[in-house]
Amino acid sequence: MRALHAAMPHEDIVYFGDTARLPYGSKSPATVTTFVRQIIAYLRSHGPKHVVIACNTATALALPSLRTEFADLSISGVIEPGARVAVEAGGAKEHPCIGIIATEATVRSRAYERAIHRRRHYARVLLRPTPLLVPIIEEGRDARDPLVRLALEQYLQPLIEREMDVLLLGCTHYPLLKGLIATIVGENVRVIDSAEACAQDVQRRLMSAGLLRGGKPVPGALHCFVTDDSPRFARLASHFLGFEIAAPTWVSPDELYGMPAPQPLRQAI
Amino acid sequence: MRALHAAMPHEDIVYFGDTARLPYGSKSPATVTTFVRQIIAYLRSHGPKHVVIACNTATALALPSLRTEFADLSISGVIEPGARVAVEAGGAKEHPCIGIIATEATVRSRAYERAIHRRRHYARVLLRPTPLLVPIIEEGRDARDPLVRLALEQYLQPLIEREMDVLLLGCTHYPLLKGLIATIVGENVRVIDSAEACAQDVQRRLMSAGLLRGGKPVPGALHCFVTDDSPRFARLASHFLGFEIAAPTWVSPDELYGMPAPQPLRQAI
Numbered sequence: 001m002r003a004l005h006a007a008m009p010h011e012d013i014v015y016f017g018d019t020a021r022l023p024y025g026s027k028s029p030a031t032v033t034t035f036v037r038q039i040i041a042y043l044r045s046h047g048p049k050h051v052v053i054a055c056n057t058a059t060a061l062a063l064p065s066l067r068t069e070f071a072d073l074s075i076s077g078v079i080e081p082g083a084r085v086a087v088e089a090g091g092a093k094e095h096p097c098i099g100i101i102a103t104e105a106t107v108r109s110r111a112y113e114r115a116i117h118r119r120r121h122y123a124r125v126l127l128r129p130t131p132l133l134v135p136i137i138e139e140g141r142d143a144r145d146p147l148v149r150l151a152l153e154q155y156l157q158p159l160i161e162r163e164m165d166v167l168l169l170g171c172t173h174y175p176l177l178k179g180l181i182a183t184i185v186g187e188n189v190r191v192i193d194s195a196e197a198c199a200q201d202v203q204r205r206l207m208s209a210g211l212l213r214g215g216k217p218v219p220g221a222l223h224c225f226v227t228d229d230s231p232r233f234a235r236l237a238s239h240f241l242g243f244e245i246a247a248p249t250w251v252s253p254d255e256l257y258g259m260p261a262p263q264p265l266r267q268a269i
Numbered sequence: 270m271r272a273l274h275a276a277m278p279h280e281d282i283v284y285f286g287d288t289a290r291l292p293y294g295s296k297s298p299a300t301v302t303t304f305v306r307q308i309i310a311y312l313r314s315h316g317p318k319h320v321v322i323a324c325n326t327a328t329a330l331a332l333p334s335l336r337t338e339f340a341d342l343s344i345s346g347v348i349e350p351g352a353r354v355a356v357e358a359g360g361a362k363e364h365p366c367i368g369i370i371a372t373e374a375t376v377r378s379r380a381y382e383r384a385i386h387r388r389r390h391y392a393r394v395l396l397r398p399t400p401l402l403v404p405i406i407e408e409g410r411d412a413r414d415p416l417v418r419l420a421l422e423q424y425l426q427p428l429i430e431r432e433m434d435v436l437l438l439g440c441t442h443y444p445l446l447k448g449l450i451a452t453i454v455g456e457n458v459r460v461i462d463s464a465e466a467c468a469q470d471v472q473r474r475l476m477s478a479g480l481l482r483g484g485k486p487v488p489g490a491l492h493c494f495v496t497d498d499s500p501r502f503a504r505l506a507s508h509f510l511g512f513e514i515a516a517p518t519w520v521s522p523d524e525l526y527g528m529p530a531p532q533p534l535r536q537a538i
Binding site: 019020021026027028030031034104131132135136138139146147150151154227228229230232252253254257 | 288295297400404407496498
C-alpha cells in the first residue's frame with residue numbers, strides 16, 4: 001500500500017487485511033486459496049479496476065487458480081515483480097546466486113524458483129523459510145533488539161556461506177528490517193524487496209488499459225478493511241505506512257462466507 | 270490432551286485444532302468467541318460428555334459467554350485450574366507474588382488476575398505477554414537454541430526483578446520449554462502449568478456426574494480434527510504428546526459455518 005500510494009498518489013486504494021485468520025505463511029494452499037477467494041469476492045463489490053494480492057504467500061499459493069476463477073477481474077501479485085527485480089539485480093552473471101527468505105508456505109510452493117528460472121535458466125536459487133520474522137515484526141521489535149539480530153544471523157548464515165549475489169525479501173513484512181539485513185549480509189549482496197517492482201507493475205497494467213488517473217490534484221483516498229477488530233492493526237499500519245491512517249472498517253469473517261462465488265464475465269486487462 | 274489421556278487413559282478423546290485460523294493469542298474477544306462457538310457446535314455432534322477449552326486465550330476470552338450459550342453441555346477451561354494451582358504453589362504467604370506469562374489476548378483479558386484474586390485477595394499478580402513463544406515452539410526450536418534462551422531471558426527479567434514466588438505458564442505451548450524456564454528463573458520460583466490441574470478438574474467433574482469410565486481394560490481412542498490440512502500438525506502433535514498419533518481428519522472452515530447455533534436443552538453437570 002505504501003509503494004502503490006507513492007507511485008500513484010491520485011488513485012484510491014482499498015486495503016483488506018485478514019487479521020482474524022492471519023498469518024497465512026504456515027498454512028496449506030487449499031486454506032489460503034479459500035480465504036483469498038472470499039476476500040477478492042468481497043473487494044469486487046467495490047468495483048476495483050485492479051486487484052493486487054500484496055502478500056507473497058497468498059500470491060504463491062492462490063494467484064494462478066484465482067486469476068482463472070475471477071476472469072472478470074484484473075489481478076496481479078508480488079512474486080513475478082519480485083523475481084524480475086531479483087534477476088535484474090543479479091546483473092550480467094550467467095549463474096547469479098539469488099537467496100530468498102520467505103514464509104514456510106511460500107518456500108514450499110517453489111513459486112519463486114519457477115519465476116526466476118523462467119527468466120534466468122541457470123540462476124542458483126537458495127530458499128530459506130524464516131517463520132519467526134513476521135511475529136518478531138508484529139510484536140513491534142526493531143533492529144536495535146539483540147533478538148532480532150540473532151534471528152537474522154541464524155537464518156542468513158547458510159545463505160551468506162553460499163555466496164549469494166542477491167537477497168530477495170520474499171515477504172511484505174521483511175522490508176521493515178531491510179537496514180539490519182543489509183548490514184548482516186554485507187555490501188557484496190544486493191538486498192531487494194518487491195514492493196516498488198509490484199507498484200510499477202500495477203502502474204504499467206493500468207496505463208496500458210487506459211485506466212490510470214492522471215493530473216488530478218486531489219490525493220487518492222485510502223481505506224482499510226480488517227476481519228478482526230484488534231488494537232494491533234492501527235499500530236502496525238502506521239508503522240508500515242510511515243503515516244497515520246483512518247481507523248479500519250471491520251468485516252466479520254461470517255460476511256465473507258456469504259459472498260457470491262466468482263462469475264467470469266469479461267476478459268481481464 | 271496428553272494430561273487428560275494420562276489421567277483418564279480409558280476415555281475416548283476428540284481433539285479439535287483450529288489450524289486454519291490459529292494463533293488466537295493476538296486476536297479480539299469477538300473473533301475468538303465466534304471461532305470457539307463454531308468448534309463447540311461441531312464437537313457437539315460427537316455427543317461429548319464434557320468439553321474442555323484447552324487453550325488459555327480461548328478460555329479467557331470465550332468460556333464465560335459460551336458456557337451460557339451452550340447450557341446443554343458441560344464445558345470447562347484451563348484458567349480456573351491454573352489459578353488454583355498457582356495460588357496453592359504460593360503457599361501460606363498472605364501476599365504471594367505470582368508471575369504469569371501468556372499471549373497478548375490472555376493478558377489483556379485480565380482473566381487470570383480475577384481468578385487469582387478471588388482465591389487470594391492480596392496476591393500480587395505480574396502479567397507479561399510473550400507473543401514470540403508460540404511461534405518459537407511451532408518452528409520446532411528447543412532449549413538448546415540460543416535464541417530461545419534470549420527470548421525467555423528478555424521476557425522473564427522484569428518478573429525475576431520483582432521477586433515472584435510462582436511463575437504460571439499461561440499458555441498450553443509453554444510447558445515444552447519448562448526446563449529452561451525453571452533454570453532461568455532460579456530455584457526460588459516454582460514454575461507450574463495448568464495441564465495436570467485441568468485434567469484433575471475434568472476427572473472430578475466426570476466423577477461427580479457418574480460419567481467416568483472405570484476399570485475398562487481397553488485404552489481410550491484418540492482422534493484429532495484440524496481445519497487446515499498442513500504437514501505441520503502431525504510433527505507438532507507427536508512433539509507435544511510424546512507419542513505418535515493417527516493422521517488428523519480435515520474439517521473445512523466452511524463446514525463450521527454451517528453448524529447449527531447453540532440450543533440450550535438441559536442443565537450442565
